[in-house]
Amino acid sequence: MVNHCGLLSARKEPVPLKSVEVEVEVRDHVATVVSTLYYENKEDKPLEAVFVFPLPGDAAVCHFSATLGQTQIIAEVKEKQEAREDYDDALSSGLEAFLLEESEQSPDIFSLSVGSLQPGESASIRLEYVTELNVQADSGLRFCLPAVLNPRYQPQDSASGNVQVTSCPASLVPYTLSFSAQVSSPRPVSKIESNCSLDPLQYLNSEQTKATIKLAAGHKFDRDVELLIYYKDAHQPTAVVEAGQASAELGTLMGDPVVMLSLYPEFPQAVMSSVATCGEFVCLLDRSGSMGAAMNHSNRNETRISSARDTLLLLLKSLPMGSYFNIYSFGSSFESIFPKSVEYNQETMEKALKKVEEMQANLGGTEILKPLKHIYSQPCIPSQPRQLFVFTDGEVWNTKEIIDLVKRNSHAHRCFSFGIGEGASSALINGLAKEGGGHAQFILGSDRMQPKVMQSLRYALHPAVVNISVTWDLPKDVSATVLSPPITSLFQGQRSLIYAGLTGQISEAAEGCVTVKYSLAGHPSQNQLRFNLKPTEDSGLTVHRLAARALIRCLEMEDREPRQQQDDSVKKKVVELSVQSGVSSAFTAFIAVNKGNGKAIQGPLERRNVPAPSEYFIDTLIKNMAANIIEKSRALRFRKTKKKKTKSFKPSLFSWKGKKQKVVQSDVPETSPLPTMDPLLHLVSLQKASGCWDLSPALATALGKTSEELKKPKPASVNMEIWATVLSLIWLHGFKMDVREEWELLAMKAVSWLRAQNSSDLNECVDAGNALLGCNVTKDSLGF
Incomplete structure (x- = not known):
């Protein structure tokens, strides 16, 4: 409690x-x-x-x-x-x-x-x-x-x-x-x-x-x-060799030199410019009461849960056709939109978005372990690599147990984690990504969640690096003992650290070389780093202590494995190393x-x-309770509006019950003003799962035009969907380049759809679209 x-x-x-x-x-x-x-x-x-x-x-x-x-x-x-x-x-x-x-x-x-x-x-x-x-x-x-x-x-x-x-x-x-x-x-x-x-x-x-x-x-x-x-x-590989502690014995971690290697793998451009067309994408969203807190101090209207809903909209629109997905949410209990992951198409995407729009921070406490266990109990889909996205403010108490669970299932998925708001547990967020072979992001203050999540989605859509190995080329009388855990994941532009203890006779001019080999998209690749083995004398044992910490954490994880429960030898090693290194x-x-x-x-x-x-205290809780009531009313009216325009859909919500907090509800007058939807999110919400847009009154509103203004300049030989899609892409490139990372993936999907139409009039469409929207976007910049 x-x-x-x-x-x-x-x-x-x-x-x-x-x-x-x-x-x-x-x-x-x-x-x-x-x-x-x-x-x-x-x-x-x-x-x-x-x-x-x-x-x-x-x-x-x-x-x-x-x-x-x-x-x-x-x-x-x-x-x-x-x-x-x-x-x-x-x-x-x-x-x-x-x-x-x-x-x-x-x-x-x-x-x-x-x-x-x-x-x-x-x-x-x-x-x-x-x-x-x-x-x-x-x-x-x-x-x-x-x-x-x-x-x-x-x-x-x-x-x-x-x-x-x-x-x-x-x-x-x-x-x-x-x-x-x-x-x-x-x-x-x-x-x-x-x-x-x-x-x-x-x-x-x-x-x-x-x-x-x-x-x-x-x-x-x-x-x-x-x-x-x-x-x-910043992305230059480096190596630091630190001299051992003078008072420590040779042959011990603190007595011998330690090297810290900082590697930044470079992947072929051909691989980085392509994205996967398959995968199982599972989102796990925190809906505990603290997610109702404001994202930052200057804008109390944007809450953590509302930002997460907007982010899920972008993420769902960016998934490739033919992939699979599901969305879980948790608090004291947990729920899923579908009983198991479903194929991504227009129908399933619409069903998911309707449920996302209704999500509130109303599920009580923060119990993430049970939904994680349930997700891992679901069989993986053949040829659809599982990618798990976890959104939480990290207010959990059993961090080590959660990270252990992720590590035990690391062979079957990659985990991308997002710490939302002040006070999110760095041990939880970093641990999920590290043990899950993914990437961690923190969203603080005025940070926008969307670009960080879309960056991680790009990592998830790139081919996984497999068969990672590290080999050392050292002088004859020098050997290295690796102290850090094995590298389990590599991403373009992201750093990988290796700590190793060095033993033997090291001469002034001695050099070493480390080679990281891996397979990417079926092709063997490697990166090398050559470095001088001469130790620095004035680094204050920083590298030794970081190396000791890395080794201690490895041993602690090993101690928590079931086979070690009756064996105190690992604990003794940790205590000995901790005392020795301080x-x-x-x-x-x-x-x-x-x-x-x-x-x-x-x-x-x-x-x-x-x-x-x-951040999350009683007065904040009261304010957020009122905000949740308003948002609930907004969601109800959103559904009423949708019922007038589209066929109603009422999916069953598969729920596993736990202890649930009481939710306070109140009627809000119909005259309450509704928040205005962000223009970018408005346009994105209209995109179909295939990547195209319809030429609809809603699209005209999103582009700041009337329906007649939108239809009049359309080339006669071009159908409505192609014209609408070209206009949407021009608008994105003309007015939203400052947030390109948020819409780049869904734009790539739109371009792929246009290419598949084999239209010979795209040049004419681009010229007419630029004239209509007042832009100067070239066909090449659109990616046609």
């Missing part, structure tokens, strides 16, 4: 966390993040503060320390139960202690316990982690500082044991945030963008390879802080005890839960 708490404790006393200071150092595509949390106990009794907060799911936490007055205590990594016992023993002895541990359910949630803080005493907690930056569809590198921690939904009948998330409205968080980042790369930094207000970018050298950026004054700490970093020539894991924790002054603290210990900022 979700546990909400406000700004004050039950005794109306303030929480002790005062401020958070974050400094980020980005080197190429790796970030080192140092967070300092300042606590102060203004009460007259000893205090224990508990702060539950988010971190990136793939972060390697590598340092934890506390400073009290002039005394600094550096935490050590211990087996989790041993660390907890040390913490409890310290508190029972009246000593000050600090405990940092990862949630057992999700690797992107940590809890920090500050124990026995004396009356009037201040403490600063320093937390350091390193993380890889993910490549976005537009080649930007994404860094996200999770500031918002939404409550993770837990079903009533599930086992307890997860951390209790306390939260309050983001605007009332009682602590402040300061944030700065320094960026450096071998290539110039072209720009840095953010969902938050930034001070101007400052370059630190004339080559523009170093820059610094800060949050503008007055940041409210009411959203995740996202940076998009753009380098010139990197956190699911089985270890950071513990620091202040034994300096030897004075025990007197008096009973008070516990304070520090609230994390949450």
Whole structure:
């Protein structure tokens, strides 16, 4: 169950966390993040503060320390139960202690316990982690500082044991945030963008390879802080060889050099310009109550669920004829439009769109495991590769169990995941895509969901890369031990990382070569990267810690497999590696005890839960409930309007029941204004499954003309559908090139349909269409 708490404790006393200071150092595509949390106990009794907060799911936490007055205590990594016992023993002895541990359910949630803080005493907690930056569809590198921690939904009948998330409205968080980042790369930094207000970018050298950026004054700490970093020539493969730790033994991960290879595969243009004409496309849409929240702070009218509905419209219109599809939605229960995937055609597309238009954020909690199990229980369709698209705001509690399920079924599908809104679990969204051989996208702030989803659909429509192998060519006395999981998917323009430990005698001029071989569309291909083996000395063990994190995550996944349930050997390996590298894991924790002054603290210990900022809180829930009522009325009137024009269709909705929240309904006066449909979506909604358009009054409205104006210039020898389709394509190219990525696939389908008509009058159509619409679009640019 979700546990909400406000700004004050039950005794109306303030929480002790005062401020958070974050400094980020980005080197190429790796970030080192140092967070300092300042606590102060203004009460007259000893205090224990508990702060539950988010971190990136793939972060390697590598340092934890506390400073009290002039005394600094550096935490050590211990087996989790041993660390907890040390913490409890310290508190029972009246000593000050600090405990940092990862949630057992999700690797992107940590809890920090500050124990026995004396009356009037201040403490600063320093937390350091390193993380890889993910490549976005537009080649930007994404860094996200999770500031918002939404409550993770837990079903009533599930086992307890997860951390209790306390939260309050983001605007009332009682602590402040300061944030700065320094960026450096071998290539110039072209720009840095953010969902938050930034001070101007400052370059630190004339080559523009170093820059610094800060949050503008007055940041409210009411959203995740996202940076998009753009380098010139970003898709260059790189290799970093890092020297081992001087104090560590040779033959261990920390003692030997480690190489990090960053590869960007290049695929033949002939393959990339074609798209598949088959596939089973399964969409899984979150309809929990939190999906009724606004997409961003500036536009409260666009909710997460409404944006998802618009996106499904574009996605459905872009599917190839002859493919198969189905749409599931989930909350506390789950539903599907069809009992099993059906062939994509005009009839099934119309049925699906009618049900999508009715979808609301009214299915209660966020239980994604059951619908996933049901989807995987459905037999795959021969010669139709399964592609799963998951849309969720990620407020789930059993992240590891979900990712394990996806991994067990990775041989039968590719999974593309989309994290919607502030606070979406990065561990869930990235984990789904990584283990499902797909691609992850995050939609924050003013981001539009549609282009990101269509980018992933393009990946899904390209042939899958199979038979991936990695071979090493190293000097005679040097060997490599791969520390990262095997590469399971490759996409054009997307980065693949390989970590490996190096052993043997490495000379100054020694070189190595890595070759990635794979098969694409039946043709064998390969990419190579040659690199110098000489280690760098000043990288601060960042590469070693990321490599340790990659290996720890592999072992943790292995430990959760059924055959390992009675075997503790994997857990022992994880604990040993975590302690050796100083990197956190699911089985270890950071513990620091202040034994300096030897004075025990007197008096009973008070516990304070520090609230994390949450987008989805009670006042938001009330507003969204009203918005859902209006949207429900809009959907009802949409169906009434459709009944007057088309044959009514009432498909049965196949539903698997679980615990469902009560839905509040209310009548809305017929005079309530309806939202105006976006012109692009209006035009797209009129396209047929085959790719063509009808010359209808609705199309005339979408193009800003009357029916007569549309019909009059039509060439006499051209039929209505060809003319309507040419006009629609001209309008798209003439007025919507700024969002081309959203309609490019459905336009390609329209062009394929036109080619199949073998019309000899397309030139005449294009000239007449340009004159009618006031455009200057060439036949070549249309793709004819």
